[in-house]
Amino acid sequence: MALNLWRFASPQVIYPIAGRMAPMFMAAALVLGLVGLYIGFFVAPTDFQQGESYRIIFIHVPAAWMSMVIYLAMAFWCAVGMIMNTRLSFMMALALAPTGALMTFIALWTGALWGKPTWGAWWVWDARLTSELILLFLYIGFMSLHAAIDDVRRADRAAGLLALVGVVNVPIIYFSVQWWNTLHQGASVSLTRAPSMATTMLTGMLIMALAAWMYSIAASLMRLRVIILEREADADWVREQIAPAWRGART
């Protein structure tokens, strides 16, 4: 008998699974983050051109990757929700949004810190920076629109449509350094050619990227649990399985 994947579209099934998985991903994020930072700050050699300040890429690049990946994931779940009419998909999209906004903010902030010693300016209006800033606005717009509509079903679908409209921006960010000849340097890591950096630098960055993935998954799953409880507060399974514990705690 084939595994019934539809079972996992049920908030009731996902709630305990997410509860078990979130701490594991968070532990992985912590371990990988420590290892990655150690390699980044102590093992990786000093850059020939940029000196020590280049080390910020160990946080900057993974955060920038995640900011785009999370937006795509969010738009994906919105599309699934609108096509299949599954409640959990919208909850997942909503759970991803704050983490995505955080990653976008970190990418912009660390970029500013790196830009000051390297370019001599905290901020330049080049294509990649501007489009990353638009991405932050899109995340904020998504969350604000969702928060402004009281009817949850309508809020889900309206914000979902907005996320899908905004997805046009992601390829623009990604290819901006190729399409326009900008101040922001091109990609340092590519699947198709040899890396343009030392192996230890690359290892450190990939480990940090993995840590960012683990953290994002863990944070989203934890947020997902809260959203599920909030929305399903009147469902039988919450009353029977979750609420008795609360009642006990309150008395």
Added chain:
Amino acid sequence: MEAVLDTARENRTGLAGVFVSVVQRDLLLAVRRRADVLTSFFFFIIVVSLFPLGVGPEPNTLREIAPGVVWVAALLASMLALHRLLAGDYADGTLEQLVLSAQPLTLLVLGKILAHWLVTGIPLVLIAPLLGLQFGLPGDALAVMTLGLLLGTPVLSMLGAIGAALTLGVRGAGGLVALLVLPLYIPVLIFGAGAVSAAMSGQSVEGHMSLLAAFLLFSVVVAPWATAAAIRIAME
């Protein structure tokens, strides 16, 4: 063309006929409520006039900032006019009837956007050369700016329609629509203002204009459909 319109007007059940009557109805409403339309028009002029007062009357500086100032003002004026596009029809139930009608909502929405652009976009395009002249723009830059606005303002109306539809009947819709729509306007701003700057420095404007035209074609295909979907979500 006139004959086609006449037959379309007589035969209001055909797609072209329905489209024409939606446009006519919205134009008629705009004519009856002139003050609404004039607000965004004068807003545009006032915002542009504020910059020389704030920046100072130095002609070279003004000439340099003129493309950006006119385009940003056009963005804001176009956004300010968005509440007229759907909110009135939503409040009095007309929009519900449009959703329920047998005609494709995408087409009706396209008609509404076209009418909205005719009353809010065209006046901006027509007055822009005069404002550019006040900033001391040379003749060819004025022509490029007007052409750019002609290509760009319909894109603003199209993208704005999506935002207007998403915020129908929502708390604090005015501020929210700015948050949703302005980020989507940015590409139009960059290439619209970029074209004028390129013309002033003697470079070719073909690339900028082609991209603006591409935005227009892309938004004609996507925006009415997305707006219709957003209206359906609001009506559920």
